[in-house]
Amino acid sequence: MKGILLVNLGSPDSPTPKDVKKYLGEFLMDERVIDIPLIARTALVKGIILKTRPKQSAAAYKKIWWKEGSPLIVISERLQKKIQKQTTMPVALAMRYGSLTIKKGLQELVDKGVTEVLLFPLYPQFAMATTETITVLAEELRQQYFPQISIESVPAFYNKPDYIEVLSNSIKNHLKGIDYEHLLFSYHGVPERHIRKSDITNSHCKIDKSCCVTPSKAHEFCYRHQCLEVTRLVAEKLQLKENSYSTSFQSRLGFDPWLLPYTDRTIERLGKKGIKNMAIVTPAFVSDCLETLEEIAMEGQEIFHEMGGENFTTIPCLNDDQEFVDLLSGWINAWADKKLETV
Incomplete structure (x- = not known):
């Protein structure tokens, strides 16, 4: 059985310094985000950035926080629900950082009987700190927790x-x-x-x-x-x-x-x-x-x-615009029919 895992960046659970600090710690300690040796990265992130930045970032998050929660999470959930209506395959949502983890997303699909996963990083362009960190982590999780499944990834679609x-x-x-x-x-x-x-x-x-x-x-x-x-x-x-x-x-x-x-x-x-x-x-x-x-x-x-x-x-991002929903749904259904090129 085939299934889809949409993956976006992520967000703190709330716009409070405590939750923002937790989120930033996970994000900035990623070796593909701040790609310096672990000792130096730890000193920079935990010794300097996390002592000052969480309070500033929390204030910024409060300015844009919606009643429903983080805009990025809410919009991503809307996108996932709309795509689900246009395909018969299970569609799960995960974030690279934060509590909505890729492991939880894969587990959700596995619990529904999925054995073939289309990993869909929601980034038009490739970058170490976006697409690559998602695909690398997903494969590590597959090997450790889900060896029974296979994962194919959607490549950058910037020029489609x-x-x-x-x-x-x-x-x-x-x-x-x-x-x-x-x-x-x-x-x-x-x-x-x-x-x-x-x-x-x-x-x-x-x-x-x-x-x-x-x-x-x-x-x-x-x-x-x-x-x-x-x-x-x-x-x-x-x-x-x-x-x-x-x-x-x-x-x-x-x-x-x-x-x-x-x-x-x-x-x-x-x-x-x-x-x-x-x-x-x-x-x-x-x-x-x-x-x-x-x-x-x-x-x-x-x-x-x-x-x-x-x-x-x-100009707003594409968000859950219907044309964008139709585009992604079309690609997803093409993959099911073996008509979408993946890597």
């Missing part, structure tokens, strides 16, 4: 024509009737070293102006290339004019070089440049969360207004 169509339609629909001068594509940032570590050629990724547009096998696992490609494909689909859009990266941590340009500084630059009306979309996320609802919609807007900007339009 039907995904680009759904994303483009969402952007177009949310910008209908809105007069904007610049559309910013903001993606979650990662350290530059993650790009080099993911380079299967060990030579292609230079993180310059040429490597991401030069054909290479490295692009299969290059987060930067995949982000830039989403921007290019959507701009092409929407026939955006040159210089009316750009790409940036948000949510950096620490002092190591992260992907450039930074979103906050880009918003600041656009405001200083005299842009009065801008829109921003966050295609690295499929579900609205702290990074989109607070960091972009609140902090980003504040920066823009401080720099003289006037209208700041935030």
Whole structure:
């Protein structure tokens, strides 16, 4: 019997410093998130970050918390329920971090008689700290607790024509009737070293102006290339004019070089440049969360207004939009019919 496990990032159980600290501890101690030696990672996370950040992050979570709970969890649950209505296979939901664990998700499927699992990381682009950490953990859990099942994973879908169509339609629909001068594509940032570590050629990724547009096998696992490609494909689909859009990266941590340009500084630059009306979309996320609802919609807007900007339009993530539901359901049913390519 076949079953589906949708996996998103995760969330604290509540917007309290205690629960946020627990969540951040699990998240930041992941060797694929902060990829430094364990001793140094422990000293950094437990010795420094967890002593100050939980209180700040809890305050941010409180700003965006819904009555039903964490927006990311609530939206993911809505997505899972809608997909379940469009397939006969059991569909479970899990999070990489937090109490809604991947182990619980696999157990839920196994309890329903599932022996073949389609692991579906809800990330359009591949990254060490997203897709890879999910697939690696799922395989470890399979070997330790569920040796009787098999797991196939959905690869990054950033350049799939039907995904680009759904994303483009969402952007177009949310910008209908809105007069904007610049559309910013903001993606979650990662350290530059993650790009080099993911380079299967060990030579292609230079993180310059040429490597991401030069054909290479490295692009299969290059987060930067995949982000830039989403921007290019959507701009092409929407026939955006040159210089009316750009790409940036948000949510950096620490002092190591992260992907450039930074979103906050880009918003600041656009405001200083005299842009009065801008829109921003966050295609690295499929579900609205702290990074989109607070960091972009609140902090980003504040920066823009401080720099003289006037209208700041935030385009929601695909969330549980019906077109997105139909897209994922179609892929899932195609897998059941052996028509979906997995890795």
